[in-house]
Amino acid sequence: MSVWGKLFSAVRGGINEAAETAVDAQALRILDQEIRDAENALRKARSDLAGIMASAKSLGRRVDEARAKDQKDMESARAAMTAGREDLARQLADRMSRNRADMARDESELQRLQGAQAQMLRAVQDTETRIQTMRREVESVKANESLLQAQSAIASSHAGVNSRLGSAMESLERVKKRQETMAGRLEAGAELQALQSGSSLDQALLEAGIGGSRSSSDDVFAEIMRGDANKALPGPQAPVPGIGYDPKP
Template identity: 85%
Template sequence: MSVWGKLFSAVRGGINEAAESAADAQALRILDQELRDAETALQKARSDLAGIMATAKTLGRRVEEARAKDAKDLDSARAAMAAGREDLARQLADRMSRNRADLTRDEAELQRLQGAQAQMLRAVQDTETRIQTMRREAESVKANESLLRAQTAIASSHAGVNSRLGSAMESLERVKKRQEALAGRLEAGAELQALASGSSLDQALLEAGIGGSRSSADDIFAEIARGEPAKALPGPGAGTPALGHDPKG
């Protein structure tokens, strides 16, 4: 095959694939339209069947009336013959002959209509069953199509989701490490500030019971019970003799 022939075949194959893809994409819409067309045709068939059934009923009543009239004329003809009125009996025979010809024609038509009615009734019932089955299958296909679309979307975005989740976890770890480092720097700064001010040493001495003056309510109550004089609180110059004053007297 020449290059041009191969190229033409490739183009034709691409067109066929595009047409098939378009048909597949519209498959559910086409199926819905075909089902609607089938239901429209079924309604027309029901209407035609109703007309055939009405005609058959009317013709059936006419056949029954003709049979009843034939039986009555036969009895009357026999009575006329018994009464010696052969003329009346012959007239009744002529009328019965015409009526029986009409009856035979009507009975044949009734039989034909009844056959067509039965055949059409079966066709309508079969069509109704097929349409109901196709409707259920169409609903199932639609549900499967929705499920497949969801699965396809999940599958196509799965790699991207995993990548984004991994990036988010890395960012979270970086934030946690930064927070831990910041907390460590704050604690170290507080310790350095306490050492610079000496407050940490004073706090340690107080906790060891060295220095300072801390009296609890129990200590004061014990002093009161012993009758000891109140202890003077040390002033700014406590422990240092005043200038010009002899401590001996």
């Protein structure tokens, strides 16, 4: 095959695939339209069947009337022969002959109509059954199609939700880390503040002369006067005789 022939085959294959894809996409709509077309044809068939049945009934009544007339003419002809009126009997015989010929044609046509009526009735009944079956199948296919679409939507939504949840979890972890960092900074700040508060308190106590180890110049001078120059730090003082001392026995 030449290159142009292969290219033409590829183009035809692409067209066929596109056509099949379009048909598949509109399958349910096509089925509904085909069912409507079949129902329209069925209604026409019923109308035709009704016409055939009406014609058969009319023809059947005419055949019955012809038979009754033939029976009556036969009785009249016999009565004419009994009365010696052979001429009347012959006239009745001619009329009966023509009546019987018409009746034979009508009976033949009636049989044909009855056969066509029975055949069409079976076709109508079969078509009704097939349409009902197809209608149920189409409804089942529609339900399955809706279910598949719902499942597909749920699957897509689930995938999207999983993706969004994954992103949200990453954001949550970042927030947690940021909060932990901030909490650590706050704790460190609180500790620093506590240390600073404690230093200020110690400073205030020293300035008030409470709990400190600092000695003023007056204290040092008093120690010199007491002869306790070696004592550098405040503490329990030994009694000095003669200075604020009241010995007890």
